[in-house]
Amino acid sequence: MPRTNLKHLMAFAGIVTLLVTVYNIGKCDIAKNDNNFYREEKLPHLDNDFSGTKGFHPRVAQSYTRGKGTQPIEYEEIECVINGDYTVKGRKDGDEVYMPFSFIQKYFEVYGSIEKSDGYERFSFHHSYQDDFPTEPQPKYSPSGVFMSFDLYSVEDRNRVKCISGIEGVPISTQWDHNGHYYPIQIAQFGLSHYSKHLIQPKSKVKVLEDGERTDLSDWLLPDQKSEIRSKMDDRTFLDNGVVEFKTSLSLKNPGISISTREKKLSTLSMDLNFMNNGSVTVLIQMGDGNLFRIHYVLSDTVMKLEGSRDLYYGLGASKKGTWFHLTRLLLVDYQKGLNLQFSKTRSARMKNSARIVAICVRGHGMMDNVTLSAHAHMDLFFDAANYLxxxxxxxxxxxxxxxxxxxxxxxxxxxxxxxxxxxxxxxxxxxxxxxxxxxxxxxxxxxxxxxxxxxxxxxxxxxxxxxxxxxxxxxxxxxxxxxxxxxxxxxxxxxxxxxxxxxxxxxxxxxxxxxxxxxxxxxxxxxxxxxxxxxxxxxxxxxxxxxxxxxxxxxxxxxxxxxxxxxxxxxxxxxxxxxxxxxxxxxxxxxxx
Amino acid sequence: MPRTNLKHLMAFAGIVTLLVTVYNIGKCDIAKNDNNFYREEKLPHLDNDFSGTKGFHPRVAQSYTRGKGTQPIEYEEIECVINGDYTVKGRKDGDEVYMPFSFIQKYFEVYGSIEKSDGYERFSFHHSYQDDFPTEPQPKYSPSGVFMSFDLYSVEDRNRVKCISGIEGVPISTQWDHNGHYYPIQIAQFGLSHYSKHLIQPKSKVKVLEDGERTDLSDWLLPDQKSEIRSKMDDRTFLDNGVVEFKTSLSLKNPGISISTREKKLSTLSMDLNFMNNGSVTVLIQMGDGNLFRIHYVLSDTVMKLEGSRDLYYGLGASKKGTWFHLTRLLLVDYQKGLNLQFSKTRSARMKNSARIVAICVRGHGMMDNVTLSAHAHMDLFFDAANYLxxxxxxxxxxxxxxxxxxxxxxxxxxxxxxxxxxxxxxxxxxxxxxxxxxxxxxxxxxxxxxxxxxxxxxxxxxxxxxxxxxxxxxxxxxxxxxxxxxxxxxxxxxxxxxxxxxxxxxxxxxxxxxxxxxxxxxxxxxxxxxxxxxxxxxxxxxxxxxxxxxxxxxxxxxxxxxxxxxxxxxxxxxxxxxxxxxxxxxxxxxxxx
Known part of the structure; x- marks a missing residue:
């Protein structure tokens, strides 16, 4: 099975980083060109003044000499006439003609770049922009194992994913319809990629913010004196489990009952929730410029909505009121998808990198349990996809x-x-x-x-x-x-x-x-x-x-x-x-x- | 119909000859390589000392300067690493890398050569080794017209044609069996090419050596006093036609009754013949070195046989004795195919070019008529093929x-x-x-x-x-x-x-x-x-x-x-x-x- 083992990949990446300072293979233009039969003909740096063999006079060839030891070697410019149609400037040295890569690249659809390593420059020519296949034997495919090389996929980060729905827990695609739709292939790939990552990636560090088993809840800040928070036993009588009940104003102007944190890498929020009324969860994100951005998870059927420039709402579905449910959110993905509504994709990605998660807040009357931040919660997302299907x-x-x-x-x-x-x-x-x-x-x-x-x-x-x-x-x-x-x-x-x-x-x-x-x-x-x-x-x-x-x-x-x-x-x-x-x-x- | 009109082609050839001094597009290797999946990897002029990115140190890049106006421009050698597998030496000038055509040609299977015209050198790059298609409208295809572009074919000159059989009048192929066989496709193509040439080429000049209507036959030399030659009326009573009867020894030592000529271009012999005994026709060819080469057309069922180095026999078939038949031979083709039996194909082709037809001789007792030399007799060969089929x-x-x-x-x-x-x-x-x-x-x-x-x-x-x-x-x-x-x-x-x-x-x-x-x-x-x-x-x-x-x-x-x-x-x-x-x-x- 040719699936690339991530550990191996990362080791390889290490070697490459060590050796190579600049490595920038020209990326394939993946734009669809179904309607565009011929490859783009207007090549850069080409003289297009050549029109047939008759009556065409190239500029007088310039000769130069270069030292090679003591012997000067003749070296000239030469016009290369391409299929009798146009010319590009080459170099001639003795019997050898040299053609410019800027031409070769476009004409033959190949890739190349100058790399510097060990103090030397080399030109790295590649027929395709895809990596080599691993040389060592790969684990055999199993129907319960890693799916193809989907451990390398990051479906939710794709540009054509509008966001992960809070209602369904799966991505919404904008492919073929910018309004967005639930695209079964994308949803299955989302699930399979998280399943595969779960099998391959090391276990995530988990920061438990609340497990419902504590008596001291003083790290939860109350916004006012009317607000309450307390531990209690789970209503679900068959469970010997403590949960936390909270009660505070529903109003989104209420900062909520909040717990502080400061996380960048542990950006996956998981929690069990049960709202008695239209409560909500808000995640406070400190932006690179120091401002706070708020992501509100609300009991609404509106998938995603931006209010002003720093209040983003994800609907969790009105029907979730009054029942326990498990919520898992990729907070920085949610953040970036919101930024996409107001900024370019590039800018949003940059802004995501400088963001920090600084607080989790709850509002309304409800119960919560198992509030954690972690690097990933792949199996949660995997089951979100499976359950959706x-x-x-x-x-x-x-x-x-x-x-x-x-x-x-x-x-x-x-x-x-x-x-x-x-x-x-x-x-x-x-x-x-x-x-x-x-x-x-x-x-x-x-x-x-x-x-x-x-x-x-x-x-x-x-x-x-x-x-x-x-x-x-x-x-x-x-x-x-x-x-x-x-x-x-x-x-x-x-x-x-x-x-x-x-x-x-x-x-x-x-x-x-x-x-x-x-x-x-x-x-x-x-x-x-x-x-x-x-x-x-x-x-x-x-x-x-x-x-x-x-x-x-x-x-x-x-x-x-x-x-x-x-x-x-x-x-x-x-x-x-x-x-x-x-x-x-x-x-x-x-x-x-x- | 895209058939190339020969006249147009010749005019075009004229222009090309005028303009281009050297034009030598690398020819495609047409050798069959069915069993050879991968293209030959050992490229000439390549350093194969590169083995992966690790631990490889190219020689220190040499820098040179060349004058461009007053500004010196940096110009360097650079190793081009091909798909991480091996290296070729390129040139670097600023951001542009130049790759050697000796590599490009083999790697991409393209063609190119330096041409000189008007005092300038240009590099002519071609994706394929085939000519362009004509730009002007071509005559419409007709089932009675020229066949495809077969007017450009010369089936009899192909290396895999052993010879044209004197018995059948059609080529014998050595393709797939060096003993030779009558290959229907080759025979049909032979006929179709001569038919097409007949329609396209100008009418041939014909040199009549004998038409049977003359009373003075003194240009026929008799080898001895027992030999006779005379005009007479055709035996076939319904024809009002004179023929020539000859009578001389059968022996191939007998030089025969001969008529002199000196021809190079009019090298197609046509004649009507009727032998009463095992007579023969011999064509004397003066070779480049002055020696004489003899092609004997004999009433035998052996297709072709060389005796010594200068006596070549073509069988006309034993069954032809006693009946009128029409013989058409491409004398220089017959000569070259005989030379092929003792020399390389290249040498034979060279020897053919310096040969002259100097005499036609008949032996035995028989009649002849319409003895001509001409540049071509396409319709004869066309009907030879049709009749064979x-x-x-x-x-x-x-x-x-x-x-x-x-x-x-x-x-x-x-x-x-x-x-x-x-x-x-x-x-x-x-x-x-x-x-x-x-x-x-x-x-x-x-x-x-x-x-x-x-x-x-x-x-x-x-x-x-x-x-x-x-x-x-x-x-x-x-x-x-x-x-x-x-x-x-x-x-x-x-x-x-x-x-x-x-x-x-x-x-x-x-x-x-x-x-x-x-x-x-x-x-x-x-x-x-x-x-x-x-x-x-x-x-x-x-x-x-x-x-x-x-x-x-x-x-x-x-x-x-x-x-x-x-x-x-x-x-x-x-x-x-x-x-x-x-x-x-x-x-x-x-x-x-x-």
């Missing part, structure tokens, strides 16, 4: 995507309410892990129900397409004509694999049947994605007659990692030989020509 | 290839006796033209019979494969698994088109039906060959799970020209949009990435 699975077993999707405008479009095989598959991978950890049948039952959507053809609102009436393909985007997005298909196979392995009885049998059909398809169709120099993202060229959609290197690497994973569970040598060839493409190797 | 078509309507073919050893192999859809199609294109010119039904009937092979599946010894039970594909190499060679398929479609257009009745109907099925397939499958940067030669990666076989640029250009031809006869915009994109690939444009 259980709650919102519809009667068909699916998680419909409630925004329209124009994969290719007017050619491949989906109306709001579409299902994604990738969404179903990643949700299954998440639910299987929730079941393994919790042993709660509801998770495996939801995963099993999710299989039903695979029975519905994409032409009838489902997710399964049939390539030439022969091969079942599970569509990330179930368009007509089919799009055959490779990575989404393989993610769905991984979900099916997880389920067939960890479930029993009918659920396992059905998962296995769908998985086996998909693997048969994959074996027949995998190499339709091989370009001889990389991979295709989808098969739009075959199904819609358009220019092929090459996978950028990060998707190419995902393809490789998925194939490597499947090579562990299916011994067909196709998978290992293909993965090896695809790896070599990342270093500029080409498949043979005739 | 009529004579050798088997009862199934096919022209089996009588050597085994290992397209991919142990994966895609064909036993001797296989048919090729390309062979059938190109033979049809030739036979259709022979019918158009001659109005002789035998040609169109043979073309019609050739359709029968399309009814036989490749799995049962025929040529038609079915892609996923859905699309009929006519296989150049009908292997199992299918190979789906694109250019061969499109050649077969062109043959079918020619026949459906020029035949009538049932033949036309059947050709149309097979053509339409093939076009349906092509529309569905054409873009399976699009790599996003070029095209695939075949689909071995999909059918056999192997590394994709990218088409080298000459095949890529054939693909484009075939698609352009088919875009003239089918208005589906897929063809024109695809051809435009594929043309752009030849200049380094890439299809978009996601």
């Amino acid at each position: 259980v709650r919102h699975q519809n009667s068909l077993g699916g998680w419909p995507v409630m925004v329209p999707r124009k994969l290719i405008p007017e050619v491949m479009e989906l109306d709001s309410g579409w299902y994604s095989a990738m969404g179903q598959g990643q949700a299954i991978s998440l639910l299987v892990r929730a079941y393994v950890v919790s042993k709660d049948q509801k998770y495996i039952e939801a995963a099993g129900k999710a299989l039903n959507v695979f029975d519905i053809p994409s032409s009838r609102g489902g997710i399964t397409s049939k390539y030439l009436n022969t091969y079942d393909w599970y569509e990330e985007y179930p368009t007509t004509p089919s799009s055959f997005v490779l990575n989404g298909f393989m993610y769905s196979l991984i979900g099916l694999y997880d389920l067939k392995e960890m479930a029993t009885g009918k659920i396992s049998e059905k998962a296995e049947e769908i998985f086996d059909k998909g693997m048969r398809t994959l074996k027949a169709m995998l190499l339709m994605f091989d370009t001889g120099t990389g991979t295709f993202y989808d098969l739009r060229h075959i199904t819609a007659g358009l220019a092929p959609n090459r996978a950028r290197w990060d998707y190419h690497k995902v393809h490789i990692n998925q194939v490597l994973l499947l090579s562990e569970v299916d011994s067909d040598p196709l998978f290992s030989s293909t993965a090896e060839r695809w790896k070599a493409y990342m270093k500029g190797k080409l498949s043979p020509h005739n | 009529v004579r050798h078509q088997n009862s199934l309507g096919g022209w089996p290839v009588m050597v085994p073919r290992k397209l991919i050893p142990e994966v895609m192999e064909l036993d001797s006796g296989w048919y090729s859809a390309m062979g059938q199609g190109q033979a049809i294109s030739l036979l259709v033209r022979a019918y158009v010119v001659s109005k002789d039904q035998k040609y169109i009937e043979a073309a019609g019979k050739a359709l029968n092979v399309f009814d036989i599946p490749s799995s049962r010894g025929g040529i038609t494969s079915k892609y996923l039970n859905t699309y009929d594909w006519y296989e150049e190499y009908p292997t199992t698994p299918s190979s789906f060679v694109l250019n061969g398929f499109m050649y077969s479609l062109i043959g079918l088109y020619d026949l459906k257009e020029m035949a009538t009745g049932k033949i036309s109907e059947k050709a149309e039906e097979i053509f339409d099925k093939g076009m349906r397939t092509l529309k569905a499958m054409l873009l399976m060959f699009d790599t996003g940067t070029g095209t695939f030669y075949d689909l071995r990666h999909i059918t056999a799970g192997l590394a994709p076989n990218r088409a080298r640029w000459d095949y890529h250009k054939v693909h484009i020209n075939q698609v352009l031809l088919l875009s003239e006869v089918d208005s589906d915009p897929l063809f024109s949009s695809t051809a435009e994109r594929w043309k752009a690939y030849m200049k380094g444009k890439l299809s978009p990435h996601n």
Whole structure:
């Protein structure tokens, strides 16, 4: 399994930091350019005054000499005529012509930068912007283990995550709709990334602010004499557990009953809460400029709202009143997403870095327990995602995507309410892990129900397409004509694999049947994605007659990692030989020509 | 139709010669490298002493200055580390790094050379080694016109043509079997190229050595007093035509009855002959060193034989005795193919250039007529090919290839006796033209019979494969698994088109039906060959799970020209949009990435 072990990565990062002062590989432009067939032609630093071979006079070549030992060596400028169309300035030394990297980079889509280490400058040329694969053996994939390399993902930090909903506990996506929507794939990835981080990262330091077992509550400051705070036994009689009851004004003008802290790294707040009225929790954040920023968690159904410039509200859902619930918030993520409402993303990220959590306050009448700050609370977020999926699975077993999707405008479009095989598959991978950890049948039952959507053809609102009436393909985007997005298909196979392995009885049998059909398809169709120099993202060229959609290197690497994973569970040598060839493409190797 | 008009080409060549002193684009290595997945890694002029980033110390960068006006500019050597694997030496000037073309060329498979024109040196960089497409409109394709750009082909000059058989009048191929065999595709291409040349080239100057109508035959020298030569009326009573009867010793020691000439350019010998005994024709060639070389055309069934170093025998077939036949020989081709038996191909080609035809001699007892030397006799060779195909078509309507073919050893192999859809199609294109010119039904009937092979599946010894039970594909190499060679398929479609257009009745109907099925397939499958940067030669990666076989640029250009031809006869915009994109690939444009 090619998943990168974080410890190894960090050790490697250490070496790199030690050695390399400047290392800035030109990043791939990941902007979508579906409508832009030709690569940008206007290269910087190019003379475009060349128009055919006839009648073109380059400036007189300048000759220079340079000392090499005692022997002066001739060295000239030379015009390089590119495919007879335009020129760039090169250098000539004897028989060798040197071409400028500013041209090579754009023309061949490669990467490079000058690095300085050990006092020497070197030019580091890279065919792709993706890192090498680890050379040492990787742990084998397990349906209850780390998911792919998702331990490296930080879903909540993505620009297209509007915020983490306080009502649902899962991210809201602005992809394809700036109003935001609950995107099942993003939610599943959020859960899987936190699950994977939980397995890989060292246990977090936890700062307990309140455990309900203390008699001295004097570190909680009361705002006025009418306010009260006291320990008491948990109402839930079967628990031998102390909680803290608080009573103070509801008003948001009331600073609340507060406890001071000073944290930057321990920025995950967890607490159990039970409000008898419309109470709230406020987190005070000291901004870099010394001002205070307030995040208010309120019993409202409004997801996020900014009032003025320093009061941010997250709704927790009106229905939570009068019941115990567990709240886990990534406070600095919440803070940054709020800043995004008024500042640029860059500025918000900078402001986040200089922020400190200075107090937690409660208001209204309620009870609290287990108030902690920690570096992370991955399993909380993991279960928030799993529970969201259980709650919102519809009667068909699916998680419909409630925004329209124009994969290719007017050619491949989906109306709001579409299902994604990738969404179903990643949700299954998440639910299987929730079941393994919790042993709660509801998770495996939801995963099993999710299989039903695979029975519905994409032409009838489902997710399964049939390539030439022969091969079942599970569509990330179930368009007509089919799009055959490779990575989404393989993610769905991984979900099916997880389920067939960890479930029993009918659920396992059905998962296995769908998985086996998909693997048969994959074996027949995998190499339709091989370009001889990389991979295709989808098969739009075959199904819609358009220019092929090459996978950028990060998707190419995902393809490789998925194939490597499947090579562990299916011994067909196709998978290992293909993965090896695809790896070599990342270093500029080409498949043979005739 | 993108066929290049020869006149235009020659005019263009003139301009290029005028402008360019040195122009030597690195030629593509056309050696087959099916078994050699990775591109050769050992680049010339590279330091391979780099082994990872750790502990590597480049030599101290040398700094030089060069004058630019009055301001000295820093300029340095810099090690370029390629994908962390090895280094090449570049140059650095300010922020710009210059990489050596010797590296770029091998790494990216591109081409370039220094050109000198108008007193200036320029570096001419080319993405492919194929010429540009003509910019002016090309004549429309016609089933009775020039075939593709075959007017530029010279089949007989190819190294893999052993010789042109005197018995059959067509080339013998050494491809896949050094003993030689009659390869239907090569024979059809030989005929089609001469047909196309006939339409495009100016009429040849003809030097008549004997037309049988003269009374004075004194330019024929008799070797002895027993030998005789005289004019007489043609035996074939319906002809009012004079011929020349000759009678001299059969012995090859006899110099024969000879006529002198001195020709280099008019090197095509044509004559009508009728031998009453085992007579022969000898052509005397003066070699560059002054020695004489003799080519003997004898009534034998041995195709070609060298005796000593200067006596070459071509068999005309024993069965020709006692009947009139027309002989057309490319004397310098015959000479060179004989030289190939004792010298290297390069040396033979050089020797050919300094040869002169000095005499034609006849021996034995026979009659001759219409003895000419000319620059070319394209229609003779065209009909030699057409007649060969009529004579050798088997009862199934096919022209089996009588050597085994290992397209991919142990994966895609064909036993001797296989048919090729390309062979059938190109033979049809030739036979259709022979019918158009001659109005002789035998040609169109043979073309019609050739359709029968399309009814036989490749799995049962025929040529038609079915892609996923859905699309009929006519296989150049009908292997199992299918190979789906694109250019061969499109050649077969062109043959079918020619026949459906020029035949009538049932033949036309059947050709149309097979053509339409093939076009349906092509529309569905054409873009399976699009790599996003070029095209695939075949689909071995999909059918056999192997590394994709990218088409080298000459095949890529054939693909484009075939698609352009088919875009003239089918208005589906897929063809024109695809051809435009594929043309752009030849200049380094890439299809978009996601």
